[in-house]
Amino acid sequence: MSSKSLWVGTSWKMNKGPGASRDAATQIADMDVPASITPFIIPPFTSLESVAARLQGSRWHVGAQNMHWEDEGAWTGEISPQMVRECGADLIELGHSERREHFSETDITVNLKVRAAIRYGLRPLICIGDSADEYAFGVTHETLARQTKMALYGLNEAEIATVLIAYEPVWAIGSNGTAAEPEFVDIAHTRLRAVLAELVGTDAAKRVPLLYGGSVSLANAAAYTALRDVDGVFIGRSAWNPAGLEAIIRSVAS
Numbered sequence: 001m002s003s004k005s006l007w008v009g010t011s012w013k014m015n016k017g018p019g020a021s022r023d024a025a026t027q028i029a030d031m032d033v034p035a036s037i038t039p040f041i042i043p044p045f046t047s048l049e050s051v052a053a054r055l056q057g058s059r060w061h062v063g064a065q066n067m068h069w070e071d072e073g074a075w076t077g078e079i080s081p082q083m084v085r086e087c088g089a090d091l092i093e094l095g096h097s098e099r100r101e102h103f104s105e106t107d108i109t110v111n112l113k114v115r116a117a118i119r120y121g122l123r124p125l126i127c128i129g130d131s132a133d134e135y136a137f138g139v140t141h142e143t144l145a146r147q148t149k150m151a152l153y154g155l156n157e158a159e160i161a162t163v164l165i166a167y168e169p170v171w172a173i174g175s176n177g178t179a180a181e182p183e184f185v186d187i188a189h190t191r192l193r194a195v196l197a198e199l200v201g202t203d204a205a206k207r208v209p210l211l212y213g214g215s216v217s218l219a220n221a222a223a224y225t226a227l228r229d230v231d232g233v234f235i236g237r238s239a240w241n242p243a244g245l246e247a248i249i250r251s252v253a254s
């Protein structure tokens with residue numbers, strides 16, 4: 001149990017077509033979410049508009065899983081910030097490790113996307129994380145500091161105040177991942193907060209929500225949210241079923 005405000009949500013990744021998304025959105029709309037929780041859902045592009053419409057006027061934030069940084073143009077297969085907005089989303093997930101690993105996303109393109117998102121009034125949910133090798137060699141903090149500073153490069157304090165950052169160790173994500181020990185997350189988030197303080201000062205740094213993601217489940221979610229510098233959880237598999245999401249929300253709510 002935690003007594004603070006928490007962001008709790010899930011990305012469906014490449015799961016749920018339009019029909020399954022509509023059914024899930026109906027269940028999500030019916031959820032009774034405690035006031036201390038800020039809930040969010042990140043469906044695939046093909047369901048973004050219908051899910052956002054279903055949850056319009058509710059406390060749910062709806063986001064896309066990626067976008068391009070340009071306003072429009074000859075970028076076959078891409079989705080612009082304007083399109084994401086027009087679908088009714090207010091949140092944009094950027095820099096997930098699966099995009100960095102499989103689609104050549106870099107710290108530089110993440111920065112371009114973060115800046116574009118802010119231009120369009122979208123709240124960036126920036127994913128950062130150390131690889132298994134970086135973890136093994138003890139350079140987690142260096143990786144998180146670099147990814148954070150590059151993602152936020154060129155932003156002023158007011159702009160940084162609009163972002164969410166999710167620490168998702170690459171080695172903790174997915175069915176082959178191992179959930180990070182809360183003690184390790186505690187240190188990583190404390191140091192991450194210090195990196196933000198270098199950029200915007202201590203008080204403003206405290207206001208940037210820091211989420212943990214990577215094999216979050218009903219069994220471990222509350223252990224993460226109890227940590228001082230963890231302001232929420234970003235869940236995958238354990239929350240794809242709305243009942244699973246609701247159970248985790250209840251387990252961490254005050």
Ligand SMILES: O=C(CO)[C@H](O)COP(=O)(O)O
Nearest residue numbers: 011173174215234235236237
């Ligand atoms: O981004 C994630 C949450 O949507 C992340 O990849 C964690 O996935 P999980 O390991 O299936 O919880």
